[in-house]
Amino acid sequence: MRPVYIIGIGQTVVGEQWERSLRHIAHDAIIPAMRDAQIERADALYVGNMLSGELTGQEHLGALIADFVGLRGIEAMKVEAACGSGAAALRMGYIAVAGGIHDVVIVAGVEKMTDTVGSVTTAGLAMAADQEYEAAEGVSFVALNALLMRRYMYEYNVPHAAFGYFAVNAHHNAAGNPYAMFPEPITLDTYRKAAMIADPINLMDSSPICDGAAAVVLASEPMARAFHNGRRRVRIAASAVATDSLAIHDRRDPLWLEAAWLSSQKAYSQAGISPADVDFFELHDAFTIMAALSLEANGFAERGRGVRLAEEGEITIEGRIPIATMGGLKARGHPVGATGVYQVVEAVQQLQGLAGRNQVHDANIGMTQNIGGSGATIITHILVGE
Amino acid sequence: MRPVYIIGIGQTVVGEQWERSLRHIAHDAIIPAMRDAQIERADALYVGNMLSGELTGQEHLGALIADFVGLRGIEAMKVEAACGSGAAALRMGYIAVAGGIHDVVIVAGVEKMTDTVGSVTTAGLAMAADQEYEAAEGVSFVALNALLMRRYMYEYNVPHAAFGYFAVNAHHNAAGNPYAMFPEPITLDTYRKAAMIADPINLMDSSPICDGAAAVVLASEPMARAFHNGRRRVRIAASAVATDSLAIHDRRDPLWLEAAWLSSQKAYSQAGISPADVDFFELHDAFTIMAALSLEANGFAERGRGVRLAEEGEITIEGRIPIATMGGLKARGHPVGATGVYQVVEAVQQLQGLAGRNQVHDANIGMTQNIGGSGATIITHILVGE
Numbered sequence: 042m043r044p045v046y047i048i049g050i051g052q053t054v055v056g057e058q059w060e061r062s063l064r065h066i067a068h069d070a071i072i073p074a075m076r077d078a079q080i081e082r083a084d085a086l087y088v089g090n091m092l093s094g095e096l097t098g099q100e101h102l103g104a105l106i107a108d109f110v111g112l113r114g115i116e117a118m119k120v121e122a123a124c125g126s127g128a129a130a131l132r133m134g135y136i137a138v139a140g141g142i143h144d145v146v147i148v149a150g151v152e153k154m155t156d157t158v159g160s161v162t163t164a165g166l167a168m169a170a171d172q173e174y175e176a177a178e179g180v181s182f183v184a185l186n187a188l189l190m191r192r193y194m195y196e197y198n199v200p201h202a203a204f205g206y207f208a209v210n211a212h213h214n215a216a217g218n219p220y221a222m223f224p225e226p227i228t229l230d231t232y233r234k235a236a237m238i239a240d241p242i243n244l245m246d247s248s249p250i251c252d253g254a255a256a257v258v259l260a261s262e263p264m265a266r267a268f269h270n271g272r273r274r275v276r277i278a279a280s281a282v283a284t285d286s287l288a289i290h291d292r293r294d295p296l297w298l299e300a301a302w303l304s305s306q307k308a309y310s311q312a313g314i315s316p317a318d319v320d321f322f323e324l325h326d327a328f329t330i331m332a333a334l335s336l337e338a339n340g341f342a343e344r345g346r347g348v349r350l351a352e353e354g355e356i357t358i359e360g361r362i363p364i365a366t367m368g369g370l371k372a373r374g375h376p377v378g379a380t381g382v383y384q385v386v387e388a389v390q391q392l393q394g395l396a397g398r399n400q401v402h403d404a405n406i407g408m409t410q411n412i413g414g415s416g417a418t419i420i421t422h423i424l425v426g427e
Numbered sequence: 428m429r430p431v432y433i434i435g436i437g438q439t440v441v442g443e444q445w446e447r448s449l450r451h452i453a454h455d456a457i458i459p460a461m462r463d464a465q466i467e468r469a470d471a472l473y474v475g476n477m478l479s480g481e482l483t484g485q486e487h488l489g490a491l492i493a494d495f496v497g498l499r500g501i502e503a504m505k506v507e508a509a510c511g512s513g514a515a516a517l518r519m520g521y522i523a524v525a526g527g528i529h530d531v532v533i534v535a536g537v538e539k540m541t542d543t544v545g546s547v548t549t550a551g552l553a554m555a556a557d558q559e560y561e562a563a564e565g566v567s568f569v570a571l572n573a574l575l576m577r578r579y580m581y582e583y584n585v586p587h588a589a590f591g592y593f594a595v596n597a598h599h600n601a602a603g604n605p606y607a608m609f610p611e612p613i614t615l616d617t618y619r620k621a622a623m624i625a626d627p628i629n630l631m632d633s634s635p636i637c638d639g640a641a642a643v644v645l646a647s648e649p650m651a652r653a654f655h656n657g658r659r660r661v662r663i664a665a666s667a668v669a670t671d672s673l674a675i676h677d678r679r680d681p682l683w684l685e686a687a688w689l690s691s692q693k694a695y696s697q698a699g700i701s702p703a704d705v706d707f708f709e710l711h712d713a714f715t716i717m718a719a720l721s722l723e724a725n726g727f728a729e730r731g732r733g734v735r736l737a738e739e740g741e742i743t744i745e746g747r748i749p750i751a752t753m754g755g756l757k758a759r760g761h762p763v764g765a766t767g768v769y770q771v772v773e774a775v776q777q778l779q780g781l782a783g784r785n786q787v788h789d790a791n792i793g794m795t796q797n798i799g800g801s802g803a804t805i806i807t808h809i810l811v812g813e
Contacts, residue, residue: 042527062559085668094480098550099558101509104670104803108677114689116668118515118804119507123487129504133519140526141428164484172485173448282471282502284490291494300490303500417490418504 042139045277046265047424049078049258050386055222055374057155058252063097064109067151070254070379071110074147078258079268084143085116089130089150090378091123095165096157106149116143123169124327125413126150127255127381128420134259135280135422144261150382151254162250166377169414171288183247183328185289185415187239190330193296194241197345201241204329205232206351208245208371211326214358215368217399218387222251222374246329248369253376255383272393278314278406279423281307287417300419301338301410308421309340314406316340319423321363321391321401323384325412326370335410336362339421363401366391381411385422392426428525431663432651433810435464435644436772441608441760443541444638449483450495453537456640456765457496460533464644465654470529471502475516475536476764477509481551482543492535502529509555510713511799512536513641513767514806520645521666521808530647536768537640548636552763555800557674569633569714571675571801573625576716579682580627583731587627590715591618592737594631594757597712600744601754603785604773608637608760632715634761641768643775658779664700664792665809667693673803686805687724687796694807695726700792702726705809707749707777707787709770711798712756721796722748725807749787752777767797771808778812 051074058066067088075081086107094100103117122129127150134148154162163183167176170185180188194201209229215221227245235245259277260268283303289295309315316339324339326332333347341362342350355361367373367387370380388407390396396404407424437460444452453474461467472493480486489503508515513536520532540548549569553562556571566574580587595615601607613631621631651660669689675681695701702725710725712718719733727748728736741747753759753773756766774793776782782790793810 064559091486092480094478094551094554097558098554098562100477100507100554101556101673101800101803103508103515104799105557105673107670108672108803113672114669114686116518117508117670118518118668120519121486121505121507122489122503129489132502132504133506133522136519136526136528137522140522140528142522142526165480168480168484168486170487171491172483173450176484282504283500284493284503286494286499287487287491300500413490414487417487417494 043141044262045135045138046260047257047275047389048260048265048268049074050389051077052220052255052383052386053253054220055251055253055376059156063093063099063151063153064106066153066252066254067106067149068110070256071147071149074256074258077270079270080145080258083112083115083145083147085137086112086147087130087133088119089127089381090119090152091121091126092152092154092165092377096162097153122418123413124377125381125411125418125420126378128411128422131381131385131422132280132282132420135277138259138261144264146259147256148259148382149254149256150379152376152378153252154250154376155252174288183239183242186328186330187242189295190241193330196296199348202233203348203352204246205229207326207329207332208232210356211365211369211371214366214399215372217397218367218373221368221372222249223372242328248327248371248375251374251376253374253379255379255386257382257385274427275389275392276425276427277422278425279308279311281311282420285417287414289415296334298334298338298416298419300416301335304419304421305339308423312423318406319362319408320404320406321366323388323409324364325410326365327375331412358399358401366396366399366401381420384409384411388424392424429527430648431521431524432646433643433661433775434646434651434654435460436775437463438606438641438769438772439639440606441637441639441762445542449479449485449537449539450492452539452638452640453492453535454496456642457533457535460642460644463656465656466531466644469498469501469531469533471523472498472533473516473519474505475513475767476505476538477507477512478538478540478551478763482548483539508804509799510763511767511797511804511806512764514797514808517767517771517808518666518668518806521663524645524647530650532645533642534645534768535640535642536765538762538764539638540636540762541638560674569625569628572714572716573628575681576627579716579719582682585734588619589734589738590632591615593712593715593718594618596742597751597755597757600752600785601758603783604753604759607754607758608635609758628714634713634756637760637762639760639762639765641765641772643768643771660813661775661778662811662813663808664811665694665697667697668806671803673800675801682720684720684724684802684805686802687721690805690807691725694809698809704792705748705794706790706792707752709774709795710750711796712751713761717798744785744787752782752785752787767806770795770797774810778810
């Protein structure tokens, strides 16, 4: 396998982009990424997206977006793994470059979720869960996470208020990210007083519905050298996917993200590191409970102590394992099929010292993890600055 | 790049599988493919599918199906390129094995289209076209193909009846395929008298809405040797994708499948062959007009003479370039996201001498071509028997 480098990044501000169509939003991330990489062509475009069919009436995004950004003719397709679609597309791009099939691949994640009527977006998101055994019973995706959160609070005797540190950290970091949807700091008091959505998940436990796109340009070592933009080189040191059952009731232990453990173990092994070597971790905090479970399943906290890590301040920029360093899903926003690519764009910013006031000191190894469903597809990447 | 072999195949009968859910249909192709390959595990599962979100309310098919067929934990994701989704998933599997990332990959295509109410399937299929500039104007996917067919008839002065040879050939071949949806032979008279759908496309010009799944197991050379089932070895000698604009009005020439030409030229070059070396061609005859355009853009007929090839009997099993040898999309059926994998399963049957009364004599090189939309994504594979 050949080394794979990220030679360009692009992203749109996350928010409600009613004036931009799906293809425009993708364009607004891809063109900056291509400019950043100083490329005018690529061998392939892989698009991560979950809901374009349901919400926009448009499938076939690979060819559509390739054409719209001026790359008509090239290999292009869409990759889908629910909310993990962005990293799934990255995984495909990584495989194609690492395996020597392509030299330059653009990976874009895009989602347009806000320009809809009624509960269609909520119904769409439920497609990440098991349709026959979960969604068809009327349980929404938030409700599934609420069940997990309640179980966690019961099993480990954790009060709801303790989860507030995740939300406070995410909003604090989003305030330093010009691309974030909610760059407003909040306090633990804001968290406690937030409106309830699906008990015990309140508004501040939950990531928002939003629009956005992010893109990266992947390249082989010779191409990375040829198109070097002068910044620190960033290499993908590991890429791994693992799966679990979609339905939570089918898992051996609902509070253990088996696929996170499997994919991070593969990734640690591939990169030759342990969790202690990770300088920051862009995790999938779609809900605060997911942040806690992720810290545990990836080896950053003992079981039942993920929340404690947050309480103790270890997840902040200055902490032992900074998470959601640019706002995370909670406050940067969670345009579902784009999120996995946003995480990688932000990791590159950190590794290249471009994270501004959010800069993690001495950031050399960053980990990103994108989750599909309530843990059924989990995709881990480890990036290193060279 | 390493050589990639197909070591197992599986397929379901194409038809109306109301009693089987989406995951069951996929299961019914994957398990036979795994048995055929004599494998119990795989490194990854890539699923081709277009409409599961729209028609079944289920995305996230990678993890769902991996779990359901007993492969919980492995890398899995869905690949989508409209009606080209099946071959797009195969392309990803090919890349992963050729590049040395995986040794054994299962590629499955699945679609469940018939268990719906009203015009939802027609609306779903229109998602292969440009939503903003075609579908939103009310043009259905059949209507787009009707525009192409009418233009073809006008430009080349071809009567509608001449296209009947494609339908007659497809149904003749389907009669010898136990997996075909319509194994009933038809005559030119049946064709002429068929009900009109979207003038000039009649019922016999058009492939059916249906359910089905097909699967193949891909393997590296050492694994192909270890799991050799005694039949002739089949190698993927070429794999290529090309794209064009989704909207037909954006193309330089609506009657020229630029992406077919691009992808087949890449494939011929990769395999080191020319069209004259191809012993049979599983083309994407979603409509008879697509069969004609495909023969032309891939170098089997001069422009405007694709229909003539059919009239002259050159597309039959005994002809110069047999097409739709197991019934094609027209008569085997077109479960859209599965079709590209069905084509490859059938090509393996031909190359291994398992095509029964449909056997192409001395079949050593087969080409398959799967099309997304009205030609916006075109994926070509060349298979050789060794």
